[in-house]
Amino acid sequence: MIRWLRVVLPPWWAVILAGFLYTLFQSALLGLEWYFDLPLFGLMDTEKEVPALVMGQFAFGYAVYRVWAFHPALRPGYFQWLCGTPWSSVKPLPLGPLHLVWQDVILLALWAGLSWPRAGLQSLNVFQVFLFTYLSLLGLPHFVTGQKSWAYAVAFGVGVMALVARNPWLCFGAASVTYVAAFLGLRASLASFPWEGTPLFSRFQRRMQQELKSKESAGQNPGPNQGTLGWPFDHLGPPHLDLTGFDRRDRLLAGLLLGWWFYVFYSLARSADSDWYGAHVCYSIFLVLGIAFRVAIYCNGYLPPLSLLGRLGHGRPIIPGYDQVFIAPLLALAVGAAVPLVPWATGLDPLIAVPSAVVLTTWILLLMGPSLQTWRLTGYHRITPGVMTTTQMR
């Protein structure tokens, strides 16, 4: 049985640690009840919710493990080794299956069973959390390995799962359909191994190798063209800026997906009888971060040609060649601030207005010119090492 389970079982230390933590938690709970001689948590829903929450966290960790440890696209060492073997997608993956297998069901059922005495039906959350995390994470390698359509389908499906999360049967139904999309995407993705000609994967792999290298002792894992080359090559060399992996269609779809997720989020907030306050705070954070991100990408290392004093002194408060870079962020700010106010003026449902604002602002930020390449190569700016370079290269 253990040998059969070991195909997907996390490392022993992780299993023992999880068992230890759960025992510790349950012992503390029982100890408190015994000491006070009353079912301390019986007065509250927490008796059910807390164990379910703990098991949910384990399920989350297990889902991360199931995708990260088994997907060759997410492990540079595994990927490189696999490239040197005669493996093809018709054979099983050497380190274990990436798709869901009966062992997963057994393990999750075991965890759900452990919390059943206290949490009852809420124990089934373990399955929900696992499926939500597993499917969400699986979308990423689908995207970078060129199976974008399946990745979008999975991302949409995950939103549906969240939308109907309070109804377990509907949620499992949505999860099943989403899993079919994820599974088909996985098959297509593995069939195109080793993902040559997928620029997004090459960049992703380089980034992963860089992360891996930073964890190892420096200099032991040489790889020539990984990461930054410092100043001036990053800014003034022939550009290695490759945006072909995230084209116009992707930007349009990314806006729609973000709008969809905000719709789900606002729907959940409404069903929880919330006064929208938390949801509006999240929307504001999204808007501010989105705008800040675009400004940082465009302006870090690309400063105005004249100081403020120089602008005023020369009677040129506006420098069109440089200030064009602020048009999109300002427009996004105006749209992002104005559209959510429409319901207040017209009575339109915020559930429609806010996601629409998200879609519009995302499109403005991702699609409106100048393009990054045009800006960096022909903009009217002064090029400097930039914050990231100066902090990383010291």
Add this chain to the structure above:
Amino acid sequence: MIELVNITQHYGVRPVLRGINLRVKPGELVVIVGPNGMGKTTLLGVMAGVLQPQHGVVTIDGHQRRQSVAAELAIRKKAVYLPDQAWLPTQRTAREFLLGVGQLYDIDMDRLMEHVNRLLSLFELSEQGDWVISSYSSGQKKKLALASALLTEAPVLLLDEPFSGGLDPSGLLALKRVLKRRVAEQGATVVLTSPVPELVEEIADRIVILRNGTIAAFDTLEGLRRLTECPGSLAEILERLMFPETTKKLQEYFKELPT
């Protein structure tokens, strides 16, 4: 060829460069000299595309800087700029860094690896080639930065004070020889700045003398001698061009006092 037409550059209110016109021929080594704060680095920065001048245009091999994406890309493949202080990726080894730079400029891998070895040897970094850059001294970092610029095999080199920054005598010698050979045998165009007249005399085909943001003179050493009627060294020529009043006053001062 590098051509600057009517370049004016401000950072704030005060102009750093004013109406600069300059033409550097292919296969020429030009050195920009002048006292501190006269605009040497700014002039090189304008050529390198780091700065966008308020007036005027820069053209390199027929392509105007920042005019279009295609023109700028063409220039970037041909021209390499090395600032006085480069920011090197300190967590990578010198060899990794150099290989990365070579790949950026699409140099054939076999040729690149051999060139990296030769450059590391030339600058006495062979032993340290696989050490992380953070362990390097400032002089070694300078050598590595110079090696990276030379590695690109770009026909136009724009180097800001390449002989400063803790370069030892062997590094100075190596760089001088390599630059002269690049110009003489490979037809490279090199523009560099230097505050050291003795070095400039040794290597420059022509010399740009900057004074208060304008070109005071641009000629060969012999031409500058004729212009200033000074048969002496470049340092003396610079004295005459930069501080004519001080030179005159010094001559007056050193006259025999009446007894």
